[in-house]
Every structure is written in structure tokens, then in C-alpha cells.
Amino acid sequence: MSRFEVDGSDVLTAFAILTDGLVYAAYLFIVAIGLTLIFGVMKILNVTHGSFYAFGAYGAATAVGIYANADWPAALGFLFMLAFGMAVGLVMGVILERGLLRLVYGRDEVVVVLVTYATFLILEDVIVLIWGPGSYPAYQPLVSAGNTEIGDLVLSNYDIILVALAAGLAGAAYWALKFTRYGRLLTTVIFDRETAAAFGINVTLVYTVTFIIGAMLGALGGAVMAPKISVTLGIGVEVIVLAFAVVAIGGMGSIEGALIGALIVGICRAAAVHLVPQVELFVIYGVMALVLVVRPYGLFVRAQPRKI
């Protein structure tokens, strides 16, 4: 990628690339973690993730609308927004998993992908039915967060919060998988579902819970981004492929993979924008293709050779 063109002397640019890269990586990670979790456990490449993101964003926008009128303190409003967004995710998760996916477990992986694709198409229009075609600004949290000046550069505090949140999320995920009972349960299922089933783990329950968590994470992604973007139709589509790329780079189903993938893409993109804007469009897919060629299963997943 264009990284080796970084001119060491230009400290500010280097710093900007780093910060922008981190912010973008944070965004990508928050968007991708739910996707990779669901894939890891359920082997479902969940296109509906885009809808979770969109609904989370719309939910958050609605919430912001509420508290902006009620003029609560910003921090409270922020949390209310996140909670509301995730609540939306929770509801959707339950409905989809119990109401639909349950019916297609055990079907061909790709067929399940298409089920989620179909659901995504439907939900796109459901958005119109619920919120109408208009766009929803939800900038209040972004504005009230203010900004910090560093030399010529001005950083938005909200972005800093975003990075912190992503870091927190990564930490939490690590802790949960390592030290909680459910987490270890998940790791077993991710590692080898047959054995897990053999050990009498209630895989169905694990699936339900995982999918709901994944849905909530997807919605959370939308919720935290809502203040930065104009919440409008079609925001889901963009996110899907982006998240797919990150997950494919890091390795499907690998949390640390999603983290590293997000960092790589984030930094590469920032570097591209600062140094060679022309290639910005290719960065993500370029990196993705490159990684897949070298490591077919992504950076953090190895193929287990079949025993005969």
C-alpha cells in the first residue's frame, strides 16, 4: 500500500494519519465485531448486519430527538442513545433468530447467507415504513463533545470517545471470551462445534444468545455513528461490504482478527487520503484481495487439514 511513502519529516501528517487511522479503525471494529462473532459461532455470513447497523442508527437518531427536546445532560443523552440503539438491536435479534434463522439451521452456508440477504432487502423497506424516506440528523452528542486542538490539527472529542469505546469493546470481548463461563463456552463452539455438542453444550441456546449479542453490537455500531452521519436510507449497504472486508482480512470468526483487520484498513485508508488520494477507493479491496491471496483464511484463521 501507499504507507512506505510516508515522509518521516512531516510529523504532523504522520500524526494525522495515525489519529485518523485509529478513528476509522475504531469505526470499522465496532461495525465488524458483531459480524465476526456471529460467523465464528454460527458460521453465518450475516448480511442483515447492515440492517442492524441502520436500525441502530435510526433508533439512536430517534433517541437523540427525544432527549434533545427534553434537554438532558449530554453524557446521559449519549448513554440513552446507545441504550436505545442496542435495544432496537436486541428486539431485531430475537425476532430474526427465533422467527426465521431457526428454520434454516443446517442448510447450506450460502443459502443461509441468502436468507439474511433477503431479510436485508425487506428491512430496507421496513425502514421507509417506520421512519419514512427523510434523513435524521442526530448531531447533538457530536457537538456537545467539543474538540481538542493539537498544533494545526483539531480532533473531535467524540472521535476520541469512539476510539475509547472500541478499545473498551475489544477489552470486554477478550475478557468475556477468556474469563466468563459463557465466553469459554463460545470459544469451544467456535473452535469445534461437534465436540461442543458432544460435551452436551446446548448449541441452540448458544446460537440464540450469540445472534442477539451480534445484533446488539451491529446496532451499537449504528448508534455510535449516528451523531457523525446523516441517518438516511442506504447507510446499511455501505457498511455490509466494509465489515465483510475487515472480517475477511482478519479472519472470519476471529475477534482479534477483526481488531487487526480494522487497524490495517484504517491506517492504510488514512495514509492513502493524506498521501495518494487517488487510490483511496481501492485501499480496502486491495488490502482484502492481497491478504486473501497470501492467507486464504485471513490473518488469524488457519485451515485445519482434513484427517484421513
Added chain:
Amino acid sequence: MFLIAAAAGPALPDWVVSLTTIAFSNALVVLGLVVLWRAGLVSFGQALYYCIGAYIVALIGRWAGFTDAFALVLLGGVGAGLVAALVGALLARYREIFFAMLSLALSMILYGVLVKTESLGSTDGFSVTTPTFLGFALHGDKLILALYWLTLGIGAVAALAVGTYFRSIAGALAAPIRDNEIRVEFLGVSVTGIIHIKVVIAGVLGGLGGALGALTIGHVDPNMAYWTTSGGFVFVTILAGAGSVAAAFVGSLLFEVIRTIAVDVMPGLWQMVLGSVLLLTILFLPDGLGSLVARLKKRGEARS
């Protein structure tokens, strides 16, 4: 089937004819996906070949001023086939979702390149020069009809060819490869080799479809390589099912009809209609229309 459709051509209103033409050019791409799907492979980047086929036709018309429909379509197929042979060498090493993702990445890269090429109108694309048929320049409904017949002809040939392929060793190995690659290797065949062939066949079909599409639509743009286009093709593949070759054509036709009716009846909500159709197909017709055809066959035999 094709003969009936061909004969019916002149009787049908133009808009039906052109709609069918577009549907059948898509059907070629779908046929390619069926070839892959039988071996358990799905490409989320088939739009790559569709777009290449289309742009080859458009560019030759634009730069070389060469407009013979038949030759152009063949060139589209060959060009896409060559690309498929190239990337196939890489793709053949991948399976399942990874195969899908890599093909997706490749098609998105082409999309990016085309968006970047402002000389070709970027996302606006550019129009395709009206084709000639063996030297005859046709217009209006004659042109539409000619393209319709060309598409039917190529469709029929492709259908026959793919049918024969399915009956060949390489074709018959689809299920075994899906079932048990190791055994296939120990029977003395290179699995990668077989898959490579499948990728190329799918590529050629995709190119042909794109070429015909470009001529019928009269316009090409980078969206032809965008992942949603691929998604649409996979959509139809599921609708049709891998059961029979004919299903690919019937499926595409049905899809176009449903879409156009949906847009007509509920302009704001046609995506929802399509999504529901796909969902219902997967839930209640797991093997797609193909299986329905098969069932009808069985019932027919039962009666006689």
C-alpha cells in the same frame, strides 16, 4: 422451449420482448453460477465477468467502430473467459465463503477502476453503438426482435453445451467434489483443475450474458460490476435452483416479471416484495423452480 419462445417473438409487444431478452441474457450468467453451485461454490463476484463482457462490446463499438452483434457477443464471452482463466488459477484454491469473498473483492476492484476512468464516463457509463446483424442495420422493433432471437440462439447453444458438460466426467464430478475432495484426488483427478474449468465456463457464460445485456440495454456503467449486481444473479440462481438448465432461464424470466410488476404495483416497496419472494423460495422450495419442474415431470410420468 427456445423454439416456442422464438416463434412467439413477433406476436409479443416490444416491451415484453426486450424484457425477455434482458432476462435471458441474465440467465446466461445464472447458468454459470449454477455450474459453480453444483460443486458447492458460490461467487458473489460474478458481476465481474458480466461487466467485462458488457464493456468489451461497448468499447469495441466505441473505439474500433465494429458493430456486428454476433461477433461482439462472442468476443465478450471469450474476453471474460480469458480473465476467468487468469483469476481462476487463484480462485480454484478457495472454497465456501472464501471463494465467494475473493470473487467479490475482485469484482469490486474492477468497479473501482471503472469509477476512476473518467474518460469512460465514470459511474455515468456510456452508450453502446447500435449493433448490426451480418451487415444489416436494423431499427425499432426489428432491432429488438433481432437481439431477442440472437439471445435465444446463444441461450439455446449455451444450454445445450452446459447440458453436455453436466454429463461429462468433469461435470459429473461437481457433487463428488462437494462431497469428498480427497477421494476425488485419489481417484486420479485434480480437484483444482476441475474447479478451474468450472470458473472459466462460468466466466464465459457471464461474459456472453454481459455482452448481450449491453447490446439490449444500449448502455454500460460500472454498476454492472458492483456487488449488488452479483447479489441479484445469486438471487436468481437460488430462485431457479441448480436442478435443471431450463430452470435458469425460467427463473430469470420469472424474476424480471416479478420485479417489473412489483415496481409497477408498489413503487416504494418493490425491494420488500423481492426479498419476500427469495425468502419464501428458500423456505418452501429449497431446490428452486428446477425441483418444481422435476416434480411436474414425475407427476407426468406417473400419469402416463
Added chain:
Amino acid sequence: MCHARWTTSALVAFAAVAAIPAAAQQPATVKLGIVSFLTGPAASPFGIPGRNGAEIVLEALNAGKAPAPFDKVGFGGAKVEAKYVDEAGSAANVVTEFRNLVQRDQVDAVVGYISSGNCLAVTPVAEELKALTVFYDCGTPRIFEEKARSYVFRVSPHATMDSVGAARYLVAKKKSITSFSGINQNYAWGQDSWRDFVGAMKVLAPNAVAEKVLFPKLFAGEFGAEISTLLTSKSQALHTSFWDGDLESFIFQEQARGLDKRMTIIMTTAETAMWRLRDKMPDGTIIGARGANGPLARDTPINKWFHQIYTDRYNIPPTYPAYQMAQSLLGLKLAYEKAAAGGKPNADAIAAAFKGIEFTGPAGHVKMALGDGHQGITETAYGTYKFNKQTKQPEIVDIIRFPAECVNPPPGIDADKWIAEGMKGAKC
């Protein structure tokens, strides 16, 4: 054999579909197909206002309530019946739907299209089907530059005017500008807008340099890196043709980092967003409306009338897509009535009458001057945004108007060429 059965049944299905609308045909009315984005990202900023504009205008026309010279009922006495179609989907879908309108629904004319790609895709089909078509919003000049057209018209001026106008306004406001940057979406609209703008700046402010040229992916949503590079630049002005989603996202994110305190931002389409953004739109932003539309339109009776009926119905002022739609429909109406001397005119008659027509609509005086009388030109205007703290209403202050001949190329020369050669023959 069952394949045959399949096809035949499919064909029967068609016949059915074909029959339904054909039956519902009445001669006394004029049928219009109105195509515009009803779904997807372009729906809320352009598609819906456009459709609303059509709805409200056609209602007024059918009721004969429009002011002169548009006071005849409907089109020349015949009630107008509109069919609204979604523009979303691939070129193949759009072309198919166009054919359906013309051949299945037998409309007398199609008015619509926002995406330049779709306009370019539809044009050859319209010509081939001899179907009268009026584009209302799409911007690319290529439509009438690539070929002479017979059945395709566009009342709204093409996008070159927007960029040239923007450059003229900027230079008028900042005589001493030395450096400017641009951030535009990485697709045809963004690329063309920037190309024209830079070209115009070369002519008008030869010693100003284009410093940062940014083309983020369409609907990228996150512009952190772009904003950083701009913050580290020395530019005094920033050009953007962003619209709706990306525009609002960019505004929120740049304000959080005070970019608009560092440089003046020119937004060529921001008028569609200002009513929603209100005090979130930075004061001092230079705002365009793709012509003298909306708040930039002159205070004429016809404009008052349109503004009134629209605002009453949708309780939000009409934005430029609504104006463009109104202009297109009114232009078509006049052409139709001019041709309707003896009974219902056919496409050729209307086209002949449409050619080179001149009239004054809500967005000012239109002259079908370019593309052999198929492409309209109007004056354009730019202004500076200001949120009035007292009235709590958005305002556009120190508006500068540029006559049509000042910001549009003269007939017979391609827009690119005209700009490249120093905008010769511009009458300002």
C-alpha cells in the same frame, strides 16, 4: 414437454400484464410517466421533492388554478394523469421501466430522471421509441453534446452552470484567493463538478492553486481523514458538490473540528439540506441551488404561487428538485398546447413545438438555447448562508445573480471545451 409448458405459461402471464393497462385507456386525458427516486439515498433530497413538485403542479393545472400563461386546464384542456415510477435500480431496470411506460402504459411523455447515468441510458431508447422525454434534474452536459436529439429535452440547465457560477461567486467574494481545495464524491457527478470548477477557477483566478483534491468514496459517511488533510492545508476555500447524506455527514464532522472557521466552504447543492440543518449549517457557507431555485429564485408572482401551494401542502418550502420539476412540466405544457392546435398532438408535433421555446416559470426565464433547442439555460444565483437568530429562520444573504449567457456555454460548443478555452463569449 414441461419446459414448453413453462414458457407458454410465462408468456400467458405477460399477455395478462400487457392487457391490464391497455384496457384502462381513456383518450380524453394526457398520460405522463413521472420517474424519480422513491427509494434509496437520493429519494429524500431529490426524488421526493421532485415527485411532490409534480403532484402539486399537476393538481393545480388540472384544476386550472395556475396563473397565466399556464391557466388552461391540464394540458390544453385535457386532464393530466400521472404515473409515478421509482428510478432506483440498475441501468437495465431503468431502461426496462422506461420501455414499460412508453409501450405498455402508452404514456404521452415521460418526465423525470435524477441520475445522469440513467439519463444517458434512457436517451437512446427514447430516441429509438420516438418517445417524448423531459429530463428534470440530471446534470451531465453529455446528453446533448454527444449527439443531436429529437425527442429528448431538458428544461433545467446542465451542471456546468453550477460549477461556473460557484467559481464566479467565489472570485467575486475573495478577489485575493491564492489556494483552494475540493472534496467531491468519487463518481461522475463529483468528478465532473470538480473538473468544471477547477477549469473555471483557472480562467477567473489564474494564480490560485488547487491544493487538496479529495474524492472520498460515494456514501463513505466517515470523513475524518479528509477533514484532517484539509485542516493541515493552506486553502482559503473548499468546493464540494456533496449532497444529502454525505453532505450532512460532512457538515456535522467538519463543524465538530472547526473546518469552516479556517476556510469558506462552497456547497453547490446545499439548498436541499438547509431547511433541515437550520442552525447546523455553518454561517458564511456559500450555497447553490443548481440555478435560481428556492430561496435564490426571484420574487415573481409565479414563484410566489408555486412556493405557496407547495409549502401549504408539504409544510416545508420547495427545494430545487421541486422547482426543476415544476419548470419541466410547465415547459412541456406550453409545448403541448402550442402543438395542440388540431386535436391531440403526437410526439413529433410536441417536440417541434418544444424546440427553442422560451417561458418564465417559478425559477425564472428559460430559453431552450443549447443542443439545437433541446437544452434550457437560465440565470443562476449563489448566496451566503446565514441563520437568523431572531426569526429562527435560515436566510441567504448577499445573493449574486449571473445571467444565463454568463454561466452557460454558447450554442455549438461543448461545455468542457468552452471552459478550457477561457469561457469565451460569456456575457456577464
Added chain:
Amino acid sequence: MSDILAVRDLEKTFGSLVAARDITVSIPAEQTVGVIGANGAGKTTFINMITGHLTPTKGSILFEDKDITGKPSREITRLGISRSFQVAQIFPTLTVRENMVIAAAIARRSGGMLGAVTTPVHSGAAIAEAEATIELFQIARYADTPASTLPQGVRKLLDIGMAVVGWPRLLLLDEPTSGISIEEKFDLMQVVMSALKTRKITVLFVEHDMEIVGRFADRVLAFYDGTVIADGTPHETLDNPRVQELITGVRLKPTGFADA
């Protein structure tokens, strides 16, 4: 006559682990060789190396005086060596006949990849070949059963049949009776061995059940710790004290290596 298979100081190591070392064996045509040894003694590794599934770290493999060391398994198959598997490797979604026909068609095809595309699967010859082999292995009554629903024994026979349908000259059977109940074992081996005899195929089979080995093998190789510790007639090998101590010791002390 020269040996059909000649293996010289074959060695396979995975990192520090030595899976097989200095194995040197020659097998004359049409001999039936039993291979015994505890789990992890290197039997399967040995077969995997001959069939190209593993590449030896050291040593050479000559098949009919051709060096096949490290060739890919599909080439080795085409040269005339085929194998069956501990866990039957068949195509579950196909019927027995389809399994057999495709195996036959592949074996008979010529012209490499192009041949695969041009020759139809259901050629008369291939079908005849398949039917013959199905008869030979006495699984005709299952011919139209989907392989996924076959009883264990039939799966094994099908697996071996698919290896035989291409008329190999050397066949390696990796635990043909694994997963088969004691009662069935003998009948199964009876069927297999008579089938192979009629086709004059040289056989090398891995087996844990000493009675079967004694009953069917002309010669027995005993593996221990990755190498051959005894090689001779069944009697010689099975009476070999080291063999009894290290492998067949099962009989002497109930908790032997075999189960370890």
C-alpha cells in the same frame, strides 16, 4: 521377475517427531502383504507416503522400477497404485452405482483435463466396468441406495471397490476391517481378498486382528516406532519374540501397547 514395489530407507519426520524411519521393503507382484503394528507405529504414514498423500523426508519409492517418490497422489493413482481408507471415503450424496460409475469413468478416461470435459460419464464401458465391480464385491442389492445410508460393511466394500474398479496393479488397504464387528470381519475380508485375487492385484493391507492377518497374508510386516521390526511369513513374524512383546503382546498382557 522384479519387485512391483521397492521402498528404500524411507523416512518421514514432522518437526522433531519421527513418524517413520529407515523403512526398506520390496514386494513382488501378486503378493498379499499384511502390515501390523500398534497405533502410531507408522503404518498409515507408510501408506500415505506410497500413495503420495505425504512426501517422504528421505528415501525413495520405486513402483515397477519408476521412481514415484513425492509425486502427487492423483498421478500415482494413474500409474496403477490405489488405496482404501480407514474411514471409508465415498460420495454420500450419490448412490453406490453412481459412486462406482464415476470412479470407473475417471479411471478409463484419457486426455487429462480436456478428456474429463469431453468424455461423458455414462459411457457403456464405464457402466459395464462399474457393474462388474459391484458384482465382484457382492453389493449389487445396494446398487441404487444412496451411499450415506449404507451399513458400515457395505461402505467399506464400496470404498475398496472404487479403488479396484480402475484395475490397479498395487492396492493398499488401510485397516479394511476397522469399524466392522468381529462376526462380519472374516466374510468381508473373504469377499475382498477373493475379488483381488481374481484381478491379480498385489495387496498391502493394514490390520490389527492377528487371526485375519494370519489367515489372508502371504507375508507380514511388523511396524514399531516408525520402522519395520519383522518381515516374513505370517508364522515367522507373529512368532517373533519382539513382535509378541511389542505388538501382539495383547494376548500375553491385557493392557498392551495396542490399546495404549
